[in-house]
Amino acid sequence: KQEVTQIPAALSVPEGENLVLNCSFTDSAIYNLQWFRQDPGKGLTSLLLIQSSQREQTSGRLNASLDKSSGRSTLYIAASQPGDSATYLCAVRRVSTSGSRLTFGEGTQLTVNP
Amino acid sequence: DGGITQSPKYLFRKEGQNVTLSCEQNLNHDAMYWYRQDPGQGLRLIYYSQIVNDFQKGDIAEGYSVSREKKESFPLTVTSAQKNPTAFYLCASSLQGDQPQHFGDGTRLSIL
Numbered sequence: 001k002q003e004v005t006q007i008p009a010a011l012s013v014p015e016g017e018n019l020v021l022n023c024s025f026t027d028s029a030i031y032n033l034q035w036f037r038q039d040p041g042k043g044l045t046s047l048l049l050i051q052s053s054q055r056e057q058t059s060g061r062l063n064a065s066l067d068k069s070s071g072r073s074t075l076y077i078a079a080s081q082p083g084d085s086a087t088y089l090c091a092v093r094r095v096s097t098s099g100s101r102l103t104f105g106e107g108t109q110l111t112v113n114p
Numbered sequence: 115d116g117g118i119t120q121s122p123k124y125l126f127r128k129e130g131q132n133v134t135l136s137c138e139q140n141l142n143h144d145a146m147y148w149y150r151q152d153p154g155q156g157l158r159l160i161y162y163s164q165i166v167n168d169f170q171k172g173d174i175a176e177g178y179s180v181s182r183e184k185k186e187s188f189p190l191t192v193t194s195a196q197k198n199p200t201a202f203y204l205c206a207s208s209l210q211g212d213q214p215q216h217f218g219d220g221t222r223l224s225i226l
Contacts, residue, residue, distance in 0.1 A: 004156065009154075031212065034214065041219075041220070041222070042219050042220065043118075043120075043204055043206075043217035043218050043219045043220050044157075044204070044206075044217040045217070046214055046215075046216075049214055089156060089157070091156075091157075093212070095212075101159060101162070101172070102157075102159070102215065103156075104149075104156030104157040104158075105156050106154060106155055106156045107156060
């Protein structure tokens with residue numbers, strides 16, 4: 001059974017810092033990995049999607065990497081801003097006999113202080 | 115504009131009562147999903163549907179039921195058999211089963 005773990009559970013940083021969020025998964029037979037952002041009381045917004053054949057994806061100040069063999073992904077946020085404060089979730093997509101499904105980590109709650 | 119609409123935003127259930135959460139999408143997506151989110155935990159899959167008139171159980175389907183009579187609608191019923199229904203429920207859809215999922219804003223269900 002696929003398990004996804006995110007470390008740390010919570011992180012508080014001053015504005016302007018570069019930071020790294022970690023995601024690890026137990027089964028390397030994944031289709032892709034996705035990073036999401038969730039604001040309090042809201043749904044999820046997709047940030048980056050990395051296919052299993054890719055090593056990284058970039059969007060603005062965000063960079064996500066994937067090392068399938070070691071079961072790890074990192075989300076790098078450059079020059080953090082208070083507006084980046086949210087919970088960040090990673091999810092891996094596995095393919096089963098009944099279709100592909102997402103398995104989510106518990107999330108990292110990020111606070112960027114002005 | 116296109117998106118996923120969940121209603122109501124807040125819902126209260128009495129003991130022994132069934133309640134139905136609504137999820138509607140106008141993205142013309144084939145696949146739809148229901149997740150449950152508890153504090154400090156990730157999302158867990160309740161049910162999913164890859165096409166109209168078909169759906170499969172997820173990891174925590176006990177105490178829940180769904181229907182998929184129309185492409186744009188995937189309502190979730192929380193039955194009285196679900197003994198711990200207090201949670202945040204999220205609906206999602208994707209063009210097809212292996213495409214990125216788009217999420218609604220969720221329904222928070224509480225017990226009176």
